[in-house]
Amino acid sequence: MTTEPQVRFYLGANSPAGFYSLYDQLIDPAQAADILILKGGPGCGKSTLMKRVARQAEERGLDVEYIPCSGDPESLDAIVLPQKKAAIVDGTAPHVVEPKYPGVVERYVNLGDCYDRTGLGDVRKEIMEAMKGYKACYQRAYRCLDAAAEISSDMRAIAASPAVEAKIAKRAKGILSREVRRNGTDSGKVKQRFLSAVTHKGLLCEFGTVDRLCKRVYELADTYRLGHLMLSHLLAGAVAAGHDVIACPSPMEPDRLEHLIVPDLSLAFVTSSPALPYEKRPYRRIRMDAMADLEAVHRSKARLKFSRKVSAALVDEAVESLAQAKAMHDELEALYNPYVDFEQVHTMADGIARELLAE
Structure with a gap:
């Protein structure tokens, strides 16, 4: 029995400019019924x-959108329950989330209450030591990503x-005329x-989400990262058509598009590269490299290879620096975990589930 892939997106990115947040896009507070903002430290x-x-x-048969942590994809930073117009989000740094309509839409959940503060006092020194160097690993990672992005x-x-841009725009126009009809x-x-x-x-892409949707x-x-030139035309055309x-966006260049999904048309455009290949058979494949300035590419062959x-x-x-940061974070959580009442965490989770999932 095969299970469908989860719908998984990231709202934070380790980018050349540092941590880049899209958490304001989680769910529209004006349209939401309930947003729970979790507060609490490591391992709580x-x-x-x-x-x-x-x-x-x-x-219960409800859809769930998972928002994994870009630092540790096995950990969650948020979930969205579309049918319930609800979300739960980790509101701590670096993706600090504050309420727009406090008490009306958003509410805080303090998981710090699950700490045994007396017990934590016994490992106070170890915790403070483990905190050191953690941020430095991230800063080194960002510097490396910045240099890679420049190249x-x-x-x-x-x-x-x-001429290449004109060629790509023409191809995008043809795709829009074939695939996108006006909707209202x-x-x-x-x-x-x-x-x-x-x-x-390493570099990860949630292609399973695309296959699910x-x-x-x-x-x-x-x-050569030309995909944005096509995707920007496709986005504008799809939106104009309703x-x-x-x-x-690309985590390496958050101001440029990397993929585009049009759910109501069951249509997606994904960028693949040698570093992040799309391994399933696509509906259609467009060779962006064939639209590049081949003469210039040939002249610069050695430079491009380097x-x-x-x-x-x-x-x-x-990635190595992020792995070091992850190892330090794991050490920190290992110090905290023995002093967390997980039965209380489970009880809180079950209570929240009863509220959010009520018919």
Whole structure:
């Protein structure tokens, strides 16, 4: 028996500029029925609580959107329950979330109450030591990603030209005329999510989410990061035609699109690369490299080869720093965990589930 992949997106990214947050896109407070903001330190059970509520929601046949942590994809930073217009989110740094309509929509849940503060006093010194160096690992990772992004930008500048941009725009127009029909008179809405992340496990992309949401998947095979040029036209066309879209920026360049999903058309456009291949058979494959300025690419063949090698090495260094940060965080959680009342966490989760999932 095969199970369908979960719907998983990221709302935070380890980017060249540091931690990049899309948490304001989690759920529209003006349309939400309930948003629970979890507060509490390391190891207090925030992810455990969300996983428990999500499991009970799925057992009742409800959809769940999972928001894993970009630092540790095995841990959750949020869940969204679309049919209940509700969400639960870890509101602690670096993705601090504060209420817009406190008490009306959002409410705090203090998981710090599950700590045994007396017991934690016995490991006070060890905890303070474990905190040191954690941020430094992230800062080194960001510096490496920044250098890698600069090199990638240089590679794109070689492959792109006004003629290339015109060619891509024409191809996008053809796709829109074939795939996108007008839906009503209003424009569609844009929701932002990261589909990929730079994590302590390396570069990851939640292609399973696309396969869950869409039957037709266009693969943009793209070595030179030209995909944004096509995706921006496709996004504008789909929205103008009245379709809501999920725009997925690149964690390496959050101002540029990497993927695009149009759920009501069961249609998606995903960028693939040697580092992040789309391994299923796509509905259609578009070779973005074939639209590059091939003469310029040929002239710069040696330079591009060197740039790819250096960029990949820098990303590997960033991943190693994130792995070191993860190891330090695991040590910190190991210090806290014996002094957390997880039975209390489970009781809180079950109470929240009863409230949110009530018929």
